[in-house]
Amino acid sequence: MRNWQARLAVLALFMPLMVQADSRLLATGGASSIEGQAGGGIAPWAVISGYGDVGEWGGALALGRVSVDDFQLDVQSVSVGLENTLEFSVSRQDLEVAPLGLNIRQDVFGAKARLAGDLIYGALPQLTAGLQYKRNRDMGVPLALGAARDSGTDLYLAAGKLWLNGVLGRNVFANGTLRWTAAHQTGLLGFDEQRELVAEGSVGVFLNRHWVIGAEYRQKPDQLQSVTEDDWADMFVGWFPNKRFAAVLAWTELGDIAGLASQSGWYLSLQLSQ
Template sequence: MTPHALPFALLRHARPLLPLAAAITLLTGVVTSAHADTGKLLLTGGVSTIEGAAGGGLSPWAVIGTQATADETGFSAFASHAKTQDYGLNVAGAAVAFNNRVELSVARQDFNTGITGTLLGLPGLHLRQNILGAKVRVAGDAVLDSDSLMPQIAVGVQLKQLESSGLDDTLDALGAKRNGTDVYVSATKLFLAQGILVNGTLRATKANQNGLLGFGATLGGADNGYEIQPEISVAYLIRNNLAVGVEYRGMPNKLQTAGNAAGLGDGLRGGAWKDIFIAWAPSKNVSLTAAYVDLGRLVPATTNNKRQNGVYVSAQFAF
């Protein structure tokens, strides 16, 4: 497949964002009256994460997405697809940015449960999650402060809603909710002369597997409170439009105790997500990302305890 064909192939995987249509229409309408005419240095605004915020593929960074700089308004849209041995994930979304200070985003995730749904008597089960996000830059500028030790710092919030599905009774039995809120703070340091970007994020969350398996758990006395999870990204710019990097995203493991109480032993334990990625910007308005992902053991009770390794591809269009 040619690089130019990749975005269209990805868009065929993306499900329509029907529950988010009103929000996306609003974002698009705002941008038509004021859009980014100049633009940022390539890839310094990050790409779109699986939750819609700008950053890497897995973790948000402190950067504000789109091509908008100071006194500009920008818009971006993306489609992503991930495939492991037993599961598949399609994501699509959009974001709008104001004055390189505020970013609002929407995303819709569609998770194919594969063999797990089949063994639960729910063949073809898909878990769909809608995410609304907001991020505000509170200090620093990744590019303008690249010759100092000052990072760009941002705070963000993500409101997540897991749609009703055949898994509702199981989540209820485990004491997991279908909605939750993540709050995070990110610090991004760009060493422009060296072509290195480092990001650290701390996230307060109850999400099980990013929220695709609900939020929290109470069965068996599981800890149902918020946990602080670390997320780390490092990228190296091979040239101004090509970067390689790695990401690590910690995940709560609240379902392990609940699964044990349900007689599944460690069959619901979770672990960190990781990836090795390459991002290419063939133009200032288009970026393509490919990655090798390791999502740990997702519902090991139904997948013979296999690690879920696979591929991830994403296309972003930003203005």
């Protein structure tokens, strides 16, 4: 909690210097990932949440649900983007484990800083460094499966680029993220002592400025002895009717989770943004 209060204090210091405005182009704030940061569904992107440009601030509120064979994950998140340079986020995850009739909850506190480049302009892609501090609140199942810790911090570097007129007259987006993580199943099954390096990638094609179709892949560590952890993938359709609202619908394949085989199903995210 101290962490979050410190962040609020930083925000409070910055905010009077900026105006809340939305000068950036439609969809350039991305959607809200399951870990609360601007991104796709399963991977954080190099973009900063909301539509605030330099001299402005913006942000997003999002509700997400992943519904696969034996699990349902509900996510509520809020993120603030400052100066198109810094992003802070909080999200609460609630995983319903249907076969056991129990829930595993986790909080994720995120921060991101844009280091260089720009999503659209110039040769260099937008480069961002980020972290996610995660705290698992229901360690019964994770401990039973052999997890060592109840909290952990993921560190990552992300590069994102939008190519105007990229393919067949369409704008094309790609993002790559390198993540250093000790989390089992993003932390919902706890954390290991050791971090591992994993890669995540997203691509999307904008059919027009409101509709994007894409796919994501997220490599996962597989550090629990007791159960297998698989890589994740999804195929998504994103709708950005305006800068206030976005919806993402995806089909997702999450592989084995906590001993339950080949979990696949739907993902829906609804986002309000500024």
